[in-house]
Amino acid sequence: MSVSRLAALRSFQVLDTPPEPQFDDIVQLARTICRTPVALVSLVDADRQFFKARAGFDGSETPLNQSVCVHAIKEREILIVPDLSLDPRTRDNPLVSGPPHIRFYAGAVLRTPQDEALGALCVIDTVARPHGLSDEQTASLMALARQTMALLQYRRAIRIRDDVVLRTHQRVEAAEGAQQAGGVGTFQVDLATDMLFPSAEFCRLYGLPEEHAFSARDLQAMAMPGDVPGSTAESRRDGSARLEVQYRIRRASDSEVRWIARRAEFQRDATGRPLRLLGTVQDITARKGLEAQQQTLNEELSHRMKNTLAMVDAIAQQTLRAVGDRAAVATFGARIQALGRAHDVLLGRAMAGGSVRATVEAVVGVGADLRRFDLNGPEIDINPRSVLSFSLLVHELVTNAIKYGALSGEGGRVVVAWRPEAGVAGAGLDFVFEWREEGGPPVEAPVRRGFGSRLIASGLSGTGKAEVRYDREGMRALFRAPLAFVSG
Amino acid sequence: VSVVSSRPLVLVVEDEPLLRLHAVSLIEDAGFDTLQAASSDEAIELLERTPAIKIVFTDIDLPGGMDGLKLAAAVRDRWPPVELVLTSGHVKVSAADLPARGHFFSKPYDADRLIHTLQSLTQ
Numbered sequence: 001m002s003v004s005r006l007a008a009l010r011s012f013q014v015l016d017t018p019p020e021p022q023f024d025d026i027v028q029l030a031r032t033i034c035r036t037p038v039a040l041v042s043l044v045d046a047d048r049q050f051f052k053a054r055a056g057f058d059g060s061e062t063p064l065n066q067s068v069c070v071h072a073i074k075e076r077e078i079l080i081v082p083d084l085s086l087d088p089r090t091r092d093n094p095l096v097s098g099p100p101h102i103r104f105y106a107g108a109v110l111r112t113p114q115d116e117a118l119g120a121l122c123v124i125d126t127v128a129r130p131h132g133l134s135d136e137q138t139a140s141l142m143a144l145a146r147q148t149m150a151l152l153q154y155r156r157a158i159r160i161r162d163d164v165v166l167r168t169h170q171r172v173e174a175a176e177g178a179q180q181a182g183g184v185g186t187f188q189v190d191l192a193t194d195m196l197f198p199s200a201e202f203c204r205l206y207g208l209p210e211e212h213a214f215s216a217r218d219l220q221a222m223a224m225p226g227d228v229p230g231s232t233a234e235s236r237r238d239g240s241a242r243l244e245v246q247y248r249i250r251r252a253s254d255s256e257v258r259w260i261a262r263r264a265e266f267q268r269d270a271t272g273r274p275l276r277l278l279g280t281v282q283d284i285t286a287r288k289g290l291e292a293q294q295q296t297l298n299e300e301l302s303h304r305m306k307n308t309l310a311m312v313d314a315i316a317q318q319t320l321r322a323v324g325d326r327a328a329v330a331t332f333g334a335r336i337q338a339l340g341r342a343h344d345v346l347l348g349r350a351m352a353g354g355s356v357r358a359t360v361e362a363v364v365g366v367g368a369d370l371r372r373f374d375l376n377g378p379e380i381d382i383n384p385r386s387v388l389s390f391s392l393l394v395h396e397l398v399t400n401a402i403k404y405g406a407l408s409g410e411g412g413r414v415v416v417a418w419r420p421e422a423g424v425a426g427a428g429l430d431f432v433f434e435w436r437e438e439g440g441p442p443v444e445a446p447v448r449r450g451f452g453s454r455l456i457a458s459g460l461s462g463t464g465k466a467e468v469r470y471d472r473e474g475m476r477a478l479f480r481a482p483l484a485f486v487s488g
Numbered sequence: 489v490s491v492v493s494s495r496p497l498v499l500v501v502e503d504e505p506l507l508r509l510h511a512v513s514l515i516e517d518a519g520f521d522t523l524q525a526a527s528s529d530e531a532i533e534l535l536e537r538t539p540a541i542k543i544v545f546t547d548i549d550l551p552g553g554m555d556g557l558k559l560a561a562a563v564r565d566r567w568p569p570v571e572l573v574l575t576s577g578h579v580k581v582s583a584a585d586l587p588a589r590g591h592f593f594s595k596p597y598d599a600d601r602l603i604h605t606l607q608s609l610t611q
Contacts (some may be wrong), residue, residue, distance in 0.1 A: 166523075226592065294534070299578065302577075303549070303577040303578050304577070305577075306577035306594075307595060309596045310577065310595040310597075311506055312510075312596075313510075314506050314507050314510030315506065315510075317514070330599075330600070333596070333598070334598065336596050337596050340594065340596045341594075344594065366598065367598070
């Protein structure tokens with residue numbers, strides 16, 4: 001028994017299957033052409049032969065000791081036995097020695113393209129035929145055997161294709177199910193035609209009927225006026241479209257406005273020319289709503305905070321009405337206002353900190369003329385923790401400049417500069433903040449160290465790294481703190 | 489209320505008593521007379537009875553249906569000569585929200601600058 005032959009037979013998954021008309025037609029033809037009472041499509045298994053089609057024979061299988069086909073499959077193409085009772089291989093076959101006393105056998109081998117013999121298309125008679133089959137009958141029987149083999153292969157190919165289709169379908173269903181569960185739709189834009197191929201979930205998110213394809217331009221028109229669209233025909237073609245965008249659409253099904261987050265990437269050919277835009281879309285309306293609520297809450301908190309500051313100021317001013325040193329009382333009020341301004345900066349950035357420039361501008365704007373300032377420095381964000389103390393520091397510098405320094409008379413100016421700078425070897429970058437007054441009266445170091453000068457001396461975020469010099473040209477101060485401490 | 493005085497009259501509208509008290513004392517110390525209201529409705533009543541009011545200094549965040557911005561718009565409409573100064577703890581007050589000739593101070597405000605503005609409006 002050949003293992004590979006049996007494996008080949010199993011691969012056709014035909015054993016013990018019900019009759020099929022195409023195979024029945026073949027045995028009828030074989031019987032007619034060869035003028036025999038019996039014709040069979042016999043498949044030789046390990047211990048039996050199974051008849052996929054039979055004419056003139058009862059029973060769908062027999063044991064191998066009753067099989068002649070088991071000898072036929074050892075032949076190259078065909079086995080013809082004129083008298084089975086004379087052949088040593090078959091004379092003891094129970095079907096020969098006993099009823100129905102078969103005598104004549106001709107079997108054309110069913111051979112796969114891989115050269116494995118699966119069985120035979122055979123014709124049988126109970127009368128011996130010394131002359132066997134005519135040449136025409138032999139050729140016809142072999143042709144019908146080839147047809148049988150072709151049918152078997154065709155049958156197997158259909159089954160494999162159906163399997164693939166089913167599995168693909170299952171995979172697509174799973175993917176679509178996952179997309180629906182996650183609320184994520186996918187799409188692909190063919191840039192040559194500018195047609196967009198959406199997933200089912202994409203159509204659902206956009207409120208569109210489930211179509212195979214849409215014009216990308218039509219979908220682009222669903223974005224709300226004023227929102228930056230995901231891409232334009234031009235930015236798709238030249239591959240410059242932004243890869244991550246958020247925009248609102250008016251959903252096609254119910255005209256509701258929805259927030260969409262779209263991520264995409266280009267597939268390019270070997271020369272870098274974009275061919276396709278692939279990506280995902282997600283409805284983030286709920287998240288946007290939460291963000292808006294958060295913003296409202298932040299504004300409310302900041303509002304309350306500033307009202308509290310206003311109350312503290314009012315209490316202090318009322319409590320200190322009798323105090324002789326009116327300047328001290330005014331200074332207190334001004335410091336409270338600087339804190340209020342710092343809260344504005346914080347809120348402007350939705351509690352995420354503020355930029356150095358915005359903070360300086362907000363604080364300077366309270367008591368001084370911004371036009372007398374030169375602000376030079378890159379966009380650096382200060383974290384929320386540092387914004388408040390930084391604001392107070394700047395406030396003290398501004399107050400001093402107005403009282404004693406460059407802003408006390410006409411014509412003086414203040415240069416404010418900041419930058420990241422290499423810090424101590426091994427450590428990260430430093431944030432350096434420089435204050436330089438010009439064109440004011442000659443200044444002297446203050447005799448008494450008040451809260452203001454202590455605040456200045458304590459530097460950025462209380463790091464104590466402050467160099468303050470009272471030069472002839474004006475006051476100069478240089479503050480330094482680890483960038484990571486102040487920013488980020 | 490009948491005030492016979494040469495000092496300009498300022499109506500202070502603020503629902504928070506402490507802040508109202510503080511504003512009143514600041515403004516009186518600077519040489520103004522004051523009237524007080526805790527709501528827009530009270531303010532309108534006082535305006536109707538008191539033609540001498542020169543300036544309305546109002547908080548924007550007031551209880552009830554009419555906030556300080558609506559009050560200011562109503563004053564601008566019904567008493568055009570009256571000057572308007574507004575204050576708020578809210579960040580988002582833009583020039584477009586303010587009535588014509590309206591001035592705005594973010595809370596907590598600088599007392600000196602407020603007084604300076606009030607004085608410039610009565611000269």
